[in-house]
Every structure is written in C-alpha cells, then in structure tokens.
Amino acid sequence: MKLKRGISLLLAILCVIALVSCSPSDSSNQTTTTTQGYTQPAQTGATVSGISVINNIDYTLYIPSSYRAGEEIPLLMALHGGGQGTMGDAGENRNFFADYTGLNKCAEKYGFIIVYPRQSTKNHSYGYDYWNWYIQQAKDAREPKALHDIVSEVKKNYTIDDANVYICGLSAGAAMAQIVAVNYPSTFAGCCSVAGIPFKAGSIYEVNEIQNSGPTIDNEHLAIRIYDAMGTGRKISKMLVVTGTADTRVHPRNSLATAQTWAMVMKNIDKSVDDTLKEETLTGIDGVEYKKSIHAEMGGEEICTLYEVIGMEHNWPGSNKGISISISNGKDLGYTGGINLNEVMCEFFGLNK
Numbered sequence: 038m039k040l041k042r043g044i045s046l047l048l049a050i051l052c053v054i055a056l057v058s059c060s061p062s063d064s065s066n067q068t069t070t071t072t073q074g075y076t077q078p079a080q081t082g083a084t085v086s087g088i089s090v091i092n093n094i095d096y097t098l099y100i101p102s103s104y105r106a107g108e109e110i111p112l113l114m115a116l117h118g119g120g121q122g123t124m125g126d127a128g129e130n131r132n133f134f135a136d137y138t139g140l141n142k143c144a145e146k147y148g149f150i151i152v153y154p155r156q157s158t159k160n161h162s163y164g165y166d167y168w169n170w171y172i173q174q175a176k177d178a179r180e181p182k183a184l185h186d187i188v189s190e191v192k193k194n195y196t197i198d199d200a201n202v203y204i205c206g207l208s209a210g211a212a213m214a215q216i217v218a219v220n221y222p223s224t225f226a227g228c229c230s231v232a233g234i235p236f237k238a239g240s241i242y243e244v245n246e247i248q249n250s251g252p253t254i255d256n257e258h259l260a261i262r263i264y265d266a267m268g269t270g271r272k273i274s275k276m277l278v279v280t281g282t283a284d285t286r287v288h289p290r291n292s293l294a295t296a297q298t299w300a301m302v303m304k305n306i307d308k309s310v311d312d313t314l315k316e317e318t319l320t321g322i323d324g325v326e327y328k329k330s331i332h333a334e335m336g337g338e339e340i341c342t343l344y345e346v347i348g349m350e351h352n353w354p355g356s357n358k359g360i361s362i363s364i365s366n367g368k369d370l371g372y373t374g375g376i377n378l379n380e381v382m383c384e385f386f387g388l389n390k
Contacts, residue, residue: 084132084141089190092183093157097131098191099141103148111149111201111388114188114217115140116210118232122156122166126363126370131155134207137360137370138353143379147389149201152191154184170212171244174237176220176266180213185221203386205229205277207353208287215295218274222267227275229382232287232351235295237262251290259294260301273307276341277385279378281349289345296343300332303340310335321346322355325374339385346375354378 085098104110117134120126127133135141135153144151156166160180173180188202204225206214211233218228219236239246239253246253254262264271276299280292304310315331326347333341346354352370355377361370383389 091186092179093159094154094183096154099144099151101145101148109198112197113151114204116206116214118208118210119167124166138356168209168213174216181217184217203227207231219266223270227386229277231279234291251288252294256298259298263302278343281346283348284351286351296332300341303333321375323374327375
C-alpha cells in the first residue's frame with residue numbers, strides 16, 4: 038500500500054509540472070526576513086523593485102502618483118502564475134506579470150498600491166518558481182505566512198487602509214491567493230481567483246485529478262474546511278472567481294466549486310447573506326460571450342461572483358496581447374475578449390471609488 042501511494046504521488050507531481058513542482062521539506066514554520074535597502078520611492082507613479090526578501094520571496098511595488106504619506110490607500114497583492122516569476126515565460130523580467138495583466142494602469146487610475154511577490158526558484162528542489170499551493174495550506178506554513186508578512190512590511194512603510202487590502206492571483210497564484218485569504222481573513226477583505234483551485238480540494242495524491250477534473254471533496258466538506266481554517270477571525274469577505282470554459286490546464290469545475298463553497302461559508306458566517314443564485318449570459322468585448330453567476334449577496338452588494346468566459350483558455354481576460362508568447366505551448370498569454378477583469382475586479386472590490 039505504501040509503495041502504491043508513493044508511485045501515485047510521483048505520477049501526480051510529474052503530470053502537473055506545468056502548474057506545480059516539488060518543494061523542499063516543509064517541516065520548519067519559521068519565516069526569515071531579510072531587508073535590503075528598503076526605502077520609499079523618490080517618485081510615485083512608478084514601480085519599486087527588489088526592496089525586501091521574506092523567506093526567499095522578494096517583491097516589487099507599484100505606487101500610484103496620487104499617493105501621499107499619511108493618507109490611507111488600498112492595497113492589492115497580485116500573485117503570478119507558474120513560470121511567470123523568475124523563470125519560464127517571465128525570464129529575467131521581474132515586471133512580467135504587471136506588464137502582462139496591465140494592472141498598474143488601474144492602480145494609477147484609481148489610486149491604490151499593488152505589491153507583486155515573486156516566488157523564488159530556491160523554494161523548490163527542481164528550481165521552479167511555482168507557489169506550493171498543494172502542500173503549504175496551513176496558516177503557519179512558510180509561503181502563506183511569508184506573503185502575509187510582506188503585507189505587514191508594506192504597511193510599516195506606506196499608509197495603507199487596513200479595511201481595503203485584497204489579494205488576487207492566476208493559476209497556481211490563484212490557488213495560493215485563496216489559501217492566504219482563508220488563513221488570514223482579518224487582513225484580507227477579498228480575493229480574486231483566476232483559473233485557480235479551491236482551498237484543500239483534495240490530497241496531495243490527487244493533485245493531477247483535481248487539476249484535470251475538479252475537487253475530489255464535495256462542496257459541503259470543502260466549505261467546512263474553509264470555515265474551520267478561518268478560525269476566530271472569520272468574517273464576511275468577498276470572492277471574485279474567473280475561469281475560461283476552454284481551460285484545459287485547470288478544469289473550470291474548480292472555479293465553480295470555489296464560488297459555490299465560498300457562498301456556503303459566507304451564509305454560515307452571517308445568515309443575512311442572500312445565497313439565491315442569479316445567472317445571466319452576456320456578450321462582452323470582441324463579441325465574446327460570458328456567463329455571470331452571483332452566488333452570494335449581502336445588503337444588495339455582490340460578495341461572491343463567478344465569471345465564465347466562453348471559449349477562453351488559461352488566461353487573464355482583458356490582458357495585453359503580444360506582451361508574451363508562452364514558451365510551453367507557443368500561445369499568446371494575452372486575451373482581450375469577454376471581460377476586462379481589471380475593471381471588473383476594481384468595481385467588485387470598490388477600488389474604483
């Protein structure tokens with residue numbers, strides 16, 4: 038039996054190298070912080086690079102020109118997908134994810150800071166830059182804690198509105214964004230998961246199955262896992278979920294399960310949450326249709342919504358075409374049809390106010 042489980046684990050990991058990779062032992066819960074000349078920028082409206090390293094994870098900041106020290110401003114943490122940090126599609130371009138998504142334009146337009154953590158190849162025995170979403174899901178695990186500590190560090194150096202801190206991510210970054218949002222509900226007011234995988238969707242032995250077919254755990258038990266992990270700090274928080282119906286890298290069932298279970302958890306936290314499902318299919322940018330499903334509302338405000346872009350693959354909708362061609366399959370990572378996710382996310386979180 039042990040031999041079979043070992044073989045299953047090996048096959049699962051090999052089959053999902055496009056999204057995840059093996060990591061070193063996670064026996065230590067210690068987070069190491071190394072500050073490297075961390076200073077506020079000489080000018081705003083610009084990206085600040087390489088200012089600090091926490092548990093081998095460094096990060097850049099985009100500071101909008103409207104920022105003034107002493108005046109509170111929202112914060113968005115954005116987690117890149119696999120191969121988009123220090124290697125693969127990103128190469129040596131540390132601003133790859135920002136350039137590809139175009140998020141900085143929204144930060145400048147609406148006035149909020151973005152922090153872009155960059156996973157290190159040092160955190161993986163095979164030298165990949167994928168977030169360890171499938172093994173580091175506990176609150177005190179190294180990567181979730183490191184990402185939370187980065188937010189704390191940014192708050193020490195910039196005037197951040199504590200009530201308006203959000204996290205988003207793509208692919209493996211989306212899975213990790215959910216982990217961070219679940220474990221630190223007091224810090225994050227909302228999460229945006231793009232082509233992600235639900236929190237604790239199954240065991241490490243089922244990674245390949247989850248990625249290709251969806252969670253191996255039913256929604257009721259997924260919701261229990263989320264509710265329990267939130268702990269005493271649990272509260273109503275927003276969840277925006279986005280997927281492409283033609284995504285063959287992360288099955289769209291994962292996004293549907295994320296929306297369904299999040300609505301269940303929010304209803305359990307506050308019975309006044311309206312979990313009546315509201316669905317509509319609309320025609321969006323470039324004539325591309327998308328389905329919008331509101332899974333939970335509170336006081337007439339959306340708190341859990343799923344967007345399914347018809348025909349989109351593993352992409353960030355509304356992103357810039359021509360910025361990068363994926364070295365893994367030769368496809369353009371940019372996608373313009375359906376929705377402009379940046380604008381949708383800013384409206385959903387209220388960052389455009």
